[in-house]
Amino acid sequence: MADSAKLYDTIVNGNAKDAVAITKEALAENADPLELVTRYMIPAMDEVGRRFECEDYFVPELLLAARAMKGAMELIRPLLVERGAEPSGRVVIGTVKGDLHDIGKNLVASMLEGGGFEVVDLGADVAPEKFVEAVEQKSANVVCLSALLTVTMPSMKTTIAALNDAGLRGRVKVLVGGAPVTQQYADEIGADGYAENAGAAVKLARTITKV
Amino acid sequence: MNGRERILSLLNGEQADRLPFMPITMMFAADQLGVKYRDYISDFRVLGEAQLLTAERFDFDYVSVISDPAREAADLGAAIEWFDDQPPALQEDRALFADKAALARTRVPDPLGGGRMQDRVDGVAYLKQKAGKEKAVEGWVEGPCAMGADLRGINTLMLDFYDDPGFVRDLFAFAVEMELGFAKAQIEAGADLIGVGDAAASLVGPRWYNEFVWPLEKKLVDGIHAMRGHVRLHICGNTRKILEGMGRLGCEIVDLDWMSPLQSAREQMGAGQVLLGNIDPVAVLRNKPPDAVAAAIADCHRQAGDPYIVSAGCEVCRDTPPENVRALHTYAVSNRPGARR
Structure with a gap:
């Protein structure tokens, strides 16, 4: 069974391969795509931003996290579009x-x-x-x-x-x-x-x- | 003392008669001569005359051939976007080493091969001949991280640190081999010191700076020293977290951008390090009145202590009011190293 909470860690750690794998598994098990975004992915990128601002993270770490997030998002976005979910802006x-x-x-x-x-x-x-x-x-x-x-x-x-x-x-x-x-x-x-x-x-x- | 004597005295650990004054000027210098920046970077005589005029007009202690980061890349055949009146830019979507295999097939260019590198070498010789007795002449090369970013694409390079560390090491080694040849040609043409610009190094953070960038910067600095050249290290951006490593490189001058605290640099680099900088070139030097510029540079000097060189944190912007540059000069000529502490 997919451990969706690990999606947060894979993004914060910039591990695109695992972020995609966990997302795939979670979606295959009918996880709510919007919950994956709001509960794990957005908080993960917020944490990455926080670490960047306090100079624990630098540009490579931020780009790696972004790549992991995008990899997961590519799987999720079509499902969000399907259900008519609106972005923040x-x-x-x-x-x-x-x-x-x-x-x-x-x-x-x-x-x-x-x-x-x-x-x-x-x-x-x-x-x-x-x-x-x-x-x-x-x-x-x-x-x-x-x-x-x-x-x-x-x-x-x-x-x-x-x-x-x-x-x-x-x-x-x-x-x-x-x-x-x-x-x-x-x-x-x-x-x-x-x-x-x-x-x-x-x-x-x-x-x-x-x- | 003339400007050259003043700078070299400081770099040799001797007493200078007043604080040296060494702002970086490129587009500002082109505007002083009334030439387009494309002409400034394309003909060493134009660059030379603009530097001489600017140094004379504002009483700089040195002249420099710094111009743009695309000299070496151009001679390697990289795709470059040219502008009429601003610096050229590397085209990242057509980066020379977009395909990593291209690195192994590429040979370092001859700095005297008639290309843009030779134009810079000729610029050094021109400035040496015209003003080499009165002003220090500064050559310029790119550091390994900046050059690597130019050739690979900066966005891609940032991921390479994680994806392919071996490639990053090979890329930086290639860059340093090329820059050592370039520095040698400029020193032989008469450069008293070589500026090493490694802008992208401020982006990577201490872990990857120490593992990948520092060893190759050290090799470059040691190589220039072996040629009897002095080194001015300039890393654009916030270097707060890598100051200690920058200090261990052994450069004669560490030139800090405005985001990096001079006081912290002094604490981490020790009493003997010559520090240069670092008022904000836009928010202060360009935008504030002369009395605010004077107050800001005095604060920089207070933080840095001596040995110290007066300058902005990065290039003097082209539309900086002349009276603000004169405010920096007034501070330099009014202060004798060590006298105010």
Whole structure:
């Protein structure tokens, strides 16, 4: 019989192989997929975020945990869709135009996904119109913009302006982050929030979407 | 003392007349000369003139050929995205070693083979010829973790530490072999010191830093020392948890980013280590008024104690107000090493 509680440990320890095996076994035994997510997977990623914030975990551990979580989620997601379960929120995320740095954005995307959000990752060097298109198509309620260079930070402002021009600004919250980005800059460009790291981004997304 | 004498005195454990001043400038320097960054990184004469102008204008004690992390990768044939007026970037989805088997088939490039590495070596020679008596000339190479991340893809490399430790060791060994050749060419061209930039090392945490990164950083540092070069180690990001290891590398200068506390570095690295840095280049140096910059750098010096070099935690951003860079300079020229403690 599957020991679902071990799903928590496999994710925290970044063991994708065992995370998938336990999930398969649990589902074969008719475990509730939503319970697997809410009782084990989201708390596991919350713990990973906590360890990352207090510098017990670093980027490799976070990416390994995210890979384990995603492996399990691939098995679970079709079942959740089947029963019409809604995610905590829909997030469109990307590194802004002109910037190819994506590891910070990937960490945030993984943590948001682990936190129960549906995440549409547009990748790096994303033009403002691509963000607009994705928000419209996916009915997103959060947009996350990342930049690593001071020279590409203005693309955040351009992207917010594009969301405004498209009449979408009222229905999405815009969060910004990246090494050179500050709360002051977020305020200047009219973003709804700034997060210093991946764990803080999840907390902020939960707060602004009232999850 | 001129700038070169000042820096070398400090590195040799002798008394300098005042604190050396060594900010990293790249796009800021290109803007001083009024050239596009693509031109700055493509022609050593342009880079050289921009460095000379910037060093003269702000009274830096050194000039440097640091420019972007894609010199070695370009000569290896990696896929690179070029921009008109910002640094090039490696294309991770087409990483050179996306297929791990490619590592065994790849030979280290000749730093004098007419590519982007040679352009940097030529830049060192140009700066040495134009200002080598007055200013220290700094060459630059990538550290093993940064170079490994450039060639393998940084996201993939982070998983490789767990999935394939042997490959990581081979990749880092390849990087160090290449960088030692690159450093040698720059030292022979006249570099007084070699900057080692190992940005990705701040991401991996102490366990994997000590197991995989440190031994290869040590090999690189020892190799540069054997060529009679001094080493400035710069790891971008938060290095709080690996400071002790960084101190044990034996680098003449440990250059800390703003997230790493200088006081903790001093405690862990000992009284003799030259520390450099580390005010926040964006939130303070770029965004605050000169009096706040002056207060911040004084606090850095207080934390670090001596021996100490005045600088920001990382590259001076291109749109930093000149008066803020001058505030750093004023602090440097107003303080004699050891006099304030």
